[in-house]
Amino acid sequence: MRKKVIFRGVALPYLLLLPQLLITAVFFFWPAGMAVWQSTQREDAFGLSSEFVALENFTDLFRDPIYLNAAWNTAVFSTAVAALALGAALFLAVQADKQIRAAGLYKTLLIWPYAVAPALAAVLWLFIFHPSIGLVGRGFAAIGINWDYRVNGGQAMTMVIIAAAWKQVSYNFIFFLAGLQSIPTSVLEAAAIDGARPMRRFWTVIFPLLSPTAFFLLVVNLVYAFFDTFGVIHALTRGGPGNATETLIYKVYVDGVQNLNFGSSAAQSVILMVIVIGLTAIQFRFIERRVHY
Amino acid sequence: MASLDIEGVTKSFGATKVLHGIDLAIRDGEMVVIVGASGCGKSTLLRIVAGLESPTGGAVLIDGVNVTPLEPADRDIAMVFQTYALYPHMSVFDNMAYGLKIRGLPKDEIRRRVQEAADLLSIGQLLDRKPRQLSGGQRQRVAMGRAIVRHPKLFLFDEPLSNLDAKLRVQMRAEIRRLQKRLSVTSLFVTHDQVEAMTLGDRLVVMHEGRAAQIGTPMEVWSKPADTYVASFIGSPAMNFLAATLVEGGAAARLANGTVWPLTDGARAGGEGRPVTIGIRPEHLMPDPAAGLLIAVELAEPLGSETVLHGRLADGTTLTARIAGVATAEAIRVSPEPGTLHVFDAETGKRVVP
Numbered sequence: 001m002r003k004k005v006i007f008r009g010v011a012l013p014y015l016l017l018l019p020q021l022l023i024t025a026v027f028f029f030w031p032a033g034m035a036v037w038q039s040t041q042r043e044d045a046f047g048l049s050s051e052f053v054a055l056e057n058f059t060d061l062f063r064d065p066i067y068l069n070a071a072w073n074t075a076v077f078s079t080a081v082a083a084l085a086l087g088a089a090l091f092l093a094v095q096a097d098k099q100i101r102a103a104g105l106y107k108t109l110l111i112w113p114y115a116v117a118p119a120l121a122a123v124l125w126l127f128i129f130h131p132s133i134g135l136v137g138r139g140f141a142a143i144g145i146n147w148d149y150r151v152n153g154g155q156a157m158t159m160v161i162i163a164a165a166w167k168q169v170s171y172n173f174i175f176f177l178a179g180l181q182s183i184p185t186s187v188l189e190a191a192a193i194d195g196a197r198p199m200r201r202f203w204t205v206i207f208p209l210l211s212p213t214a215f216f217l218l219v220v221n222l223v224y225a226f227f228d229t230f231g232v233i234h235a236l237t238r239g240g241p242g243n244a245t246e247t248l249i250y251k252v253y254v255d256g257v258q259n260l261n262f263g264s265s266a267a268q269s270v271i272l273m274v275i276v277i278g279l280t281a282i283q284f285r286f287i288e289r290r291v292h293y
Numbered sequence: 294m295a296s297l298d299i300e301g302v303t304k305s306f307g308a309t310k311v312l313h314g315i316d317l318a319i320r321d322g323e324m325v326v327i328v329g330a331s332g333c334g335k336s337t338l339l340r341i342v343a344g345l346e347s348p349t350g351g352a353v354l355i356d357g358v359n360v361t362p363l364e365p366a367d368r369d370i371a372m373v374f375q376t377y378a379l380y381p382h383m384s385v386f387d388n389m390a391y392g393l394k395i396r397g398l399p400k401d402e403i404r405r406r407v408q409e410a411a412d413l414l415s416i417g418q419l420l421d422r423k424p425r426q427l428s429g430g431q432r433q434r435v436a437m438g439r440a441i442v443r444h445p446k447l448f449l450f451d452e453p454l455s456n457l458d459a460k461l462r463v464q465m466r467a468e469i470r471r472l473q474k475r476l477s478v479t480s481l482f483v484t485h486d487q488v489e490a491m492t493l494g495d496r497l498v499v500m501h502e503g504r505a506a507q508i509g510t511p512m513e514v515w516s517k518p519a520d521t522y523v524a525s526f527i528g529s530p531a532m533n534f535l536a537a538t539l540v541e542g543g544a545a546a547r548l549a550n551g552t553v554w555p556l557t558d559g560a561r562a563g564g565e566g567r568p569v570t571i572g573i574r575p576e577h578l579m580p581d582p583a584a585g586l587l588i589a590v591e592l593a594e595p596l597g598s599e600t601v602l603h604g605r606l607a608d609g610t611t612l613t614a615r616i617a618g619v620a621t622a623e624a625i626r627v628s629p630e631p632g633t634l635h636v637f638d639a640e641t642g643k644r645v646v647p
Binding site: 192193195196204208 | 365371374
């Protein structure tokens with residue numbers, strides 16, 4: 001039941017909301033507004049003047065092969081990260097949900113990676129995948145694979161996907177585990193008596209009951225892959241080699257901070273903003289509809 | 294249709310022994326009710342039969358085939374759970390069809406069987422609904438339907454009525470019994486409610502601390518309880534127990550206050566002074582103003598046609614009597630109807646037969 005508190009007058013409620021409103025205004029609406037305004041401007045090479053160009057920054061972007069390449073990279077990257085992070089987390093959660101010795105220990109260990117800062121996580125993977133000092137990198141070399149993510153774009157992409165997904169597995173794991181634990185044992189027992197083998201039980205009972213959780217996590221993971229993976233990419237590959245691991249968010253940084261092309265960078269930010277608003281809207285719509293309990 | 298044999302089944306959880314060797318043979322088409330207080334091991338026994346728990350020792354045989362090592366899926370049984378355990382994401386139809394789909398039955402056969410079961414349980418109009426849109430009684434019916442459509446060898450019921458309100462419970466109880474008789478499927482029904490047990494079972498298993506205290510028809514268990522536990526558990530209000538000793542020859546018992554009650558069904562062994570416990574059901578006590586035991590009435594519960602009196606004897610022993618008509622007196626003298634006394638050994642609590 002929702003409790004409604006009745007305030008006399010409007011001053012107190014607004015006062016109580018003020019801190020949050022201030023934070024939202026200063027850290028979201030203002031920069032977002034600036035980005036929208038800047039996306040319609042073009043500066044001269046020395047940054048001394050700017051002129052209004054309407055939507056030209058956007059139309060330029062969609063004709064720019066480098067931008068389209070970054071969009072493709074993002075699609076590959078985010079799909080792979082979400083699939084890998086969700087799949088691994090679901091597998092681990094199902095294993096950890098079984099009655100096994102030291103289950104609590106496994107759960108704790110599986111949650112830990114979430115506490116590692118993105119850049120540190122990236123360095124960790126660097127030490128694993130580095131062709132000359134990394135454990136796996138040297139291993140690849142030993143079995144004759146020509147492994148060097150610094151020159152091979154595909155390998156670089158694989159590495160950032162693994163590093164980025166690894167960071168997200170813990171988060172997904174917690175949600176999946178909670179979801180699994182909320183499925184009543186008797187329902188699974190009923191399925192067992194109805195003749196369903198473990199695999200069938202999983203796909204016909206457990207997975208459908210987890211699907212609201214899975215959908216929520218899918219959106220969260222896509223948002224993560226879109227926006228929160230800058231640190232991992234920056235520390236591992238800096239978008240390279242070439243532009244092989246340059247995603248949309250990384251290109252915003254490259255164009256805005258390195259190339260100082262504020263108009264284009266702002267236009268890219270606005271596009272990303274529209275995407276995240278879209279994802280969030282989808283999520284809210286579905287979450288309200290698809291709940292089983 | 295099948296017989297079920299439980300042979301020397303024991304179960305321990307770690308160092309705790311919850312079943313101390315249960316033997317039970319259920320004939321084809323019979324309905325046996327396992328009744329006992331919570332923690333007596335009755336649900337564990339049922340889950341062992343279902344294959345959801347494995348026994349520490351002993352064997353479970355269905356139709357003479359040892360199914361102990363088999364998974365629940367391979368035992369061809371159906372179970373109705375206390376919480377119904379319906380699949381929340383499936384419609385009523387899919388809930389009932391799930392087991393049939395797994396068995397790979399043709400679509401029209403599935404449809405026919407589900408429709409048949411739905412008609413039997415009058416839930417035909419609910420087939421498209423999800424479990425969360427159903428009331429408790431309707432969910433119960435769907436759970437029953439899911440069991441019926443499979444045409445299993447064995448029905449297992451794990452306290453299926455305890456989540457229903459009192460009126461619905463009585464109604465569903467009768468319905469389960471009717472269905473079971475009509476389909477004549479061998480059934481094992483677990484409950485803590487002795488009224489359910491008495492009305493549903495062809496036979497009862499009264500369980501106490503992991504042992505079968507008594508196995509018999511409801512009337513056997515009621516009229517010849519094997520020990521004081523069974524005697525106090527079956528029957529409502531519960532049986533009264535009075536400490537007594539046998540008189541010379543064992544043909545009568547002398548209560549603590551000196552009253553002598555004859556044991557008209559025959560003399561008990563042991564002779565003069567053997568300490569016994571006399572059991573007398575409240576409904577077998579009759580007003581006897583001349584020579585009865587004096588009860589100081591503490592509470593009178595009028596039930597309309599009769600009154601249940603709760604009171605105490607002079608030495609403080611509690612005694613309950615069920616008297617026909619309305620009784621308002623603050624004290625009443627009562628005596629047992631001839632031939633209704635139960636005699637138990639004072640030490641072991643076992644029934645002492647003539």
